[in-house]
Amino acid sequence: MDRSRNPYTPNAGAPPKFFAGRATEVDDFRVLLQRLLRGYTEQSMVVTGLRGVGKTVLLGEYRRIAGDEGWVPVDAEVSKHTHFGPQMANLARRALLQVSPKARWGERARAAAATLRSFSLTVAPDGSLSGGLDVEAAVGSADTGILTEDLADVFEAIGYAARERETGVIFLFDEIQFLKKPELEALIGAVHRTVQRRLPVTFAGAGLPQLPGLAGEAKSYAERLFKFPVIGELPESEARAAVIEPARSEGVGFESPAVDKIVQYTEGYPYFLQEYGRAAWNIAEGPHITLRDVEEAGDVVDAELDESFFRSRVQRSSPEELRYMRAMAHLGPQAHRAGDVADVLGKQSEQVAPIRARLINKGLLYTPRFGYAKFTVPQFDRFMSRYMDLDAVPPA
Template identity: 40%
Template sequence: MDPILNPYAPGAGTPPPELSGRNELRDKLKITIARILKDRPAKSMLLVGLRGVGKTVLLEQMLRDTEEQRIHTIFIEAPENRSLPAIICPQLRLAMLKLSRIEKSKEAAIRSLRALAGFVKGLKVTYGDIEVGLDYEEELGLADNGDLEADLTTLFVEVGKTAKAGQTAIALFIDELQYIKSEQFAALITALHRCAQLKLPVVLVGAGLPQLRGKAGNAKSYAERLFDYPEVGALDKQAATDALVKPALDEDVEFDADAINIIYEKTRGYPYFLQEWGKHSWDVAQQSPITSKDVLEASELAIAAMDESFFRVRFDRLTPKEKNYLYAMATLGEGPHRSGDIAAVLNKKVSDVAPVRNNLINKGMLWMPNHGDTSFTVPLFDQFMLRIMPGL
């Protein structure tokens, strides 16, 4: 079939042609936004899930939904090598500049921009990567103590007061939230908590790997009461079918039932994998309907494509010791696995390989579903390790 009309979109954060199975989470955020606009209590939201489940896609769709409610939004991807103040300050500045153009929130916005100036100057020595334009002189004693937790709280309070004056809200969308350092995450939680106490319209919608729950709880004990933690997982059979069938039907192409069953079995309903199998099945098929024979031929192409991109980009970041640890895990199956069992495969003591395990957790390759258990954050990565390192 015509590859130019291929509707499927495998890629990092690339919006799929059909975002299925996520309406409940989208509706939940719409209710949250509506409540904070009416001074009603509402929890911020942290989306947690493995790689390839579409957290980034969902986060960006939620941002678009929120903008339709006429809310000021801020989107940030948290990189591993930059501080929270560095990534959040430029975005807060832009939001306050927009609100400074509205007469009813102009005065409050200017005060927020003065607080931002004090915040940046107070923390510039500690966080040298902060680069942001300053539109007003700082106000002495306003968010300029040089203490991240206290100053960020003051800054968020001023931002919240500005939003309230403008009869709007500030919604922060932060992806890859697990990469924010613990003390900075704690400061962010404290600032959001204070805004919630004062009924100020500031809300966070974050996304990250499953360890985000534990990281939030370790940062601040009250985090479990401040956030909801909806899990973004694989799609059920109906949602996965919709993700495949509806885009094809828009091009007058159908799938056989057996073809759908094979794709669902091989992808286990993970959205990224569904897009890969859909793309390659389309390219292989000569005509509609796409058959099980087409899908089986396309499976080899889909696996090869993921090995060279989705899996390989993560594999290449690993040290030899980390690769060996993951290979040992893979020989035990999908997991989760006890740390002692993995160490036994390596003929090592648990304490000897603990630093490697911790590095893999910090790199976002592993997480601990329970104490002493270890699991891959990337679905089907065990199968990739056995393919890429056969017979080690």
């Protein structure tokens, strides 16, 4: 059918034509904002899930809801190369200027600007970040050089400025697994301060399942301040809706077994649903999308997924990393003990431990529990098996 009207969105972060499921995560978020604005406290949210399950899309939805609720959302994506302090200084400045334009700054906003100026000079002493605030830096505020303390001062100051304008500020961070432990601790500490003061400032984030910074001592403390919902495959009825509704919006229907087939193949993973929907639409002659169309589209879907979703993730892997992942794939999609993977490779665990560590560091594997590792990408075992023969792995 007409490709120019294809309503599916198999692209990273692309808001789907029909946003399926996630009702709990959306409701909880709305309630969080409403409660904070009323001066109540509530746990904020850090959403985790595998690649392609819809974390970025959900954060986008959070951004929209925040706007809807009269909040100021400021969002950012974290990367390995992010300089956290300067980034926070920029985001906080953006937040303050949206809470209140400079011409209408009240007492609290001016005080927040002074704190921000001080924070900017602390994280960038050359003054490169402190332009545009036009106030003297506040002495004794956000100037200790201890990130946790200083960021808490910033959140607090912005909180008072926001409250003065009867609004709130929410920082939305994507890919927070890239935050270093002290950075995540600083964010958690800053939220702790705003909770103590009952101020309408918080942060919500999304990232891969294993958030290294949350390990250990920071954890029990963090768990009182945050919920950690895990999102994944859509349940069957919602997966069906994700397939059916975009086509319906273009006046096109599906044969019911055709939808069954897509849901079964994709296991309800959002990215795969979008990819399959797109391929089926393009192959179909219309007016409906039939089971035959969907069966025919299968090879296209595999090829497209390999190209757009899987292959990019192996391209920067060394031959030994590839072999490690191929050995894991041989064992199936679930979490595997390091020793079992080493067995397939005919090696001792300790010999391959550095490879495993690198794959975790690159975000290709995560450790759902001690001693185990799992792919962060759904159906990656299937891909690795297509991509590479087990013969390429040295025999055990």
